[in-house]
Amino acid sequence: MSENERYELYCELIRDLDTGCGLIMEYDSLLHDYKGTPLYQAEAQILKMVGQQPGISAAECARTLNKTLSACSQLIKKLRAKEWILQKRNESNNRVYNLYLTESGRELFLKHQEFESYCYERTYHLLDSFSQEELRTYRRIQQKLNEGFMLDVKDSREFNNDFSQRMKKTGFASEKKKAAHS
Numbered sequence: 001m002s003e004n005e006r007y008e009l010y011c012e013l014i015r016d017l018d019t020g021c022g023l024i025m026e027y028d029s030l031l032h033d034y035k036g037t038p039l040y041q042a043e044a045q046i047l048k049m050v051g052q053q054p055g056i057s058a059a060e061c062a063r064t065l066n067k068t069l070s071a072c073s074q075l076i077k078k079l080r081a082k083e084w085i086l087q088k089r090n091e092s093n094n095r096v097y098n099l100y101l102t103e104s105g106r107e108l109f110l111k112h113q114e115f116e117s118y119c120y121e122r123t124y125h126l127l128d129s130f131s132q133e134e135l136r137t138y139r140r141i142q143q144k145l146n147e148g149f150m151l152d153v154k155d156s157r158e159f160n161n162d163f164s165q166r167m168k169k170t171g172f173a174s175e176k177k178k179a180a181h182s
Helices: 003-029 041-052 058-065 069-081 103-126 132-170 172-181
Strands: 031-034 037-040 085-089 097-101
Touching: 003 041, 031 103, 037 041, 037 103, 041 058, 041 069, 041 085, 041 097, 041 103, 058 069, 058 097, 069 085, 097 103
Parallel strands: none
Antiparallel strands: 031 037, 085 097
């Protein structure tokens, strides 16, 4: 395989990955109906964490889900208003609240878990034609791609930072603001 053919194959792989990412984003944005109870995926993630780890704190949820504490706290507030989660002050640290499912929260957690298991099982069987070695190879490829994506994120942050610094140094940003206000 020539270098150009290999690069084209890589581009096809990235396009397929982008399609998958788009489908995941669409799935996560959908309102899911768990046998009559509507639930967003972000809410389901919190319910799942609390169901699997009763007593978990909002900060631990945020860390695990890679979300801000503010975002998790807002979700928890919504779940409390729907009476799916209880907050109890931690006895050894008054600044921390531990989270627990209510009875209706537990029922919803179990419905979500049932649906998620169904989805996992279906996708797992879609991969029946691949050997364990092929799946291991895919994992190694995905891990390498993730390394590259992490570098892209790092470089983008640095570029945005550097670009912002250059804008400030050259005065372009303030000239642009002046022009906008004239």
